[in-house]
Amino acid sequence: MASPYRGRFAPSPTGPLHAGSLVAALASWLDARAHGGAWLVRIEDVDSPRCLAGMDGLILGQLAACGLHPDEPPCWQSARGDAYAAALQALVERGAAYPCACSRSNIEAAWAAHGIAHQRFGERIYPGTCRNGLQGRPARALRLRAEGVVDWHDRRLGAQRQDVGAEVGDFVLRRADGLWAYQLAVVVDDAAQAISHVVRGEDLADNTARQILLQRALNLATPAYLHTPLVYAADGHKLSKQNGAEALDLEDPRAALQAAGAVLGLPMLEAATQAEWLAAAVAAWAGIMASLSTRN
Ligand code: GLU
Numbered sequence: 001m002a003s004p005y006r007g008r009f010a011p012s013p014t015g016p017l018h019a020g021s022l023v024a025a026l027a028s029w030l031d032a033r034a035h036g037g038a039w040l041v042r043i044e045d046v047d048s049p050r051c052l053a054g055m056d057g058l059i060l061g062q063l064a065a066c067g068l069h070p071d072e073p074p075c076w077q078s079a080r081g082d083a084y085a086a087a088l089q090a091l092v093e094r095g096a097a098y099p100c101a102c103s104r105s106n107i108e109a110a111w112a113a114h115g116i117a118h119q120r121f122g123e124r125i126y127p128g129t130c131r132n133g134l135q136g137r138p139a140r141a142l143r144l145r146a147e148g149v150v151d152w153h154d155r156r157l158g159a160q161r162q163d164v165g166a167e168v169g170d171f172v173l174r175r176a177d178g179l180w181a182y183q184l185a186v187v188v189d190d191a192a193q194a195i196s197h198v199v200r201g202e203d204l205a206d207n208t209a210r211q212i213l214l215q216r217a218l219n220l221a222t223p224a225y226l227h228t229p230l231v232y233a234a235d236g237h238k239l240s241k242q243n244g245a246e247a248l249d250l251e252d253p254r255a256a257l258q259a260a261g262a263v264l265g266l267p268m269l270e271a272a273t274q275a276e277w278l279a280a281a282v283a284a285w286a287g288i289m290a291s292l293s294t295r296n
Contacts, residue, residue, distance in 0.1 A: 003221075005037025008199045009063075010186065012044045013055035017062045018245035020231040020238065022200065022260040027228045028199035029068045029283040030264075033278075038050055042069040046077045046180045065250045066257055067274045075193070077185050079199040087188045087218055088142060088173055096217040097173055099139035100130040125169035140176035142184075144217065150207045150209035156292060157202075162209035171210055187211050191220040202227040205237060229263050259280070264288070 009025045013015065017025065032039035042062065043056045060074060091097035102110070110127040126143065146164045154160055162168070171185040190198065190211075205227040215222050231239045239245040248256050254274060261269065266284045271277035 001262070003194065003196050005032060005035040005197060006040065006193065006195050007032035007035075007037060007188070007199055008040040008042055008193065008195050009068075010042040010044050010200070011049070011059050012047065013059060014050045014052060014059050015055060018239055018247060019256070020240065020245060022062075022066070023228050023231060023263045024199070024201045025063060025068055026066070026257060026260045026281075027226070027264055027285075028258050030282055031197060031199045031226065031289070033282045034286040034289060036198070037197070037247060038071040039068075040072050040195070041074040042189055042193070043074055043076045043078075043231055044182070044185065044192075046182065046185045048078065048179065056218060062248055062250060066253045067278050069172070075189070077180075077189065080185065080189060080192075083181065083188050084174075084184055086111065087184060090232060091173070092142070095145070097142050097144050098130060098145045098170075099134060100126070100141045100170075100172075100210075101134045101139055102126070102129050103140070103176075125167075126171070128170060131170070140174045142174040143170040143172055144210075144214060146170050146213055147212070148213065150212050152208055152212055152222075152225065154205065154208075155224060155289070157227060159203065160208070162206075164209050164213050167209060173214075183207065183210050183214060187214040187218065187220065187294055190223060191215070191218070195223050197224045197226070199226045199228065203240075226264035231263055260263035280294075 009028045011021060013026070017122045029039050030238050043059070045051045056076070063069070072135060088097060105125045107126060107128065110129050111124055114127070131145065145172065146168060148165060149163045151159070151161050171183060174180055197198050206234065208225055212222050223231050233245070250256065254277060257274075257277060258268065261281055264285070265288050266281055269277055269280040269284065
C-alpha cells in the first residue's frame with residue numbers, strides 16, 4: 001500500500017512571505033488537499049545568522065491570513081540538532097561522510113595547482129583534498145562523499161539528471177562554523193516527518209539530487225518532488241528575500257492568493273469567501289495535476 005500523503009512548506013525565517021514564497025506555500029497546500037493528505041509547516045532556522053527574530057511568527061500569521069493552516073503543530077529545525085548529529089554520526093561510521101580541514105583559500109590553491117578553474121554558482125567544487133584524511137590538520141567542516149549520477153523525476157519538469165560527484169562535488173553537511181547545512185537538515189526532517197511529497201520553488205530543484213544521494217546514504221525513502229514556477233521582479237531577477245522582495249500585502253489575502261494561483265496555472269476563480277476560493281483552487285489544481293501526469 002502506498003504511504004499516506006504528507007506534504008510540507010518549509011520557510012526559512014529570514015524575511016516575511018513574499019509573492020514568490022506564497023506560490024510554493026499555496027502549491028504545497030493545494031497538492032496535499034487534492035490528495036486528501038496532511039500539510040505541515042517546518043520553520044527552517046538552522047542558518048541562525050540569517051534568521052530574523054519574530055519572522056517565524058510573522059510567516060505563520062501570513063499563512064493563517066491566507067487560510068493555510070497546518071494539520072500538525074509547526075516544527076523548528078533549531079530544536080532538531082540531536083537528530084542531525086545522529087544522522088551525521090551514522091554517515092561518518094559508514095564512511096559516507098568525512099571531516100575536512102580546508103578553508104576557501106586552501107580549495108582555491110588546490111585548484112590553482114591543477115591549473116583548472118572548476119566553478120559552480122561562483123563556488124569552487126571541492127577537490128576532495130581531505131577524502132583520504134586530514135594529514136594532521138584540524139577538522140573544520142564535514143562533507144558527504146558525493147559519488148554517482150542521480151536520475152530523478154519532477155512531477156512538473158519531468159526527467160532530471162545530475163552527476164553530483166562531477167557537477168557539485170563533496171558537499172558540506174556541517175559547516176566550519178558548526179551550523180548544520182540545509183541539505184542534511186532537510187533530508188533528516190523530511191524523513192522524520194514521513195513527508196511523501198515535496199512541493200517547493202524551482203530555485204531548489206538543483207538541490208534535489210544531493211538530497212537523494214543523502215537519503216540513499218542514510219537508507220531513507222525518497223519522496224516525490226514537484227518544483228513550482230518562480231516569480232520574477234520587474235528587473236527580471238527571481239523574487240527573493242535577499243533582493244528585498246516586498247512582504248505580502250495581506251490587506252487583501254484573496255488578491256495575493258489569486259496572483260499566486262495564476263503563477264501555478266489556476267484560472268481566475270469566482271468565490272464568495274476565502275474558504276470557497278481555496279476549495280475551488282483545490283479542484284482546479286487536481287485538474288492541472290491530472291493533465292500533467294498524463295504528459296510526464
Ligand atoms: N527553507 C528553504 C527555503 O526557504 C526551503 C527548503 C525546502 O522546501 O526544501 O528556501
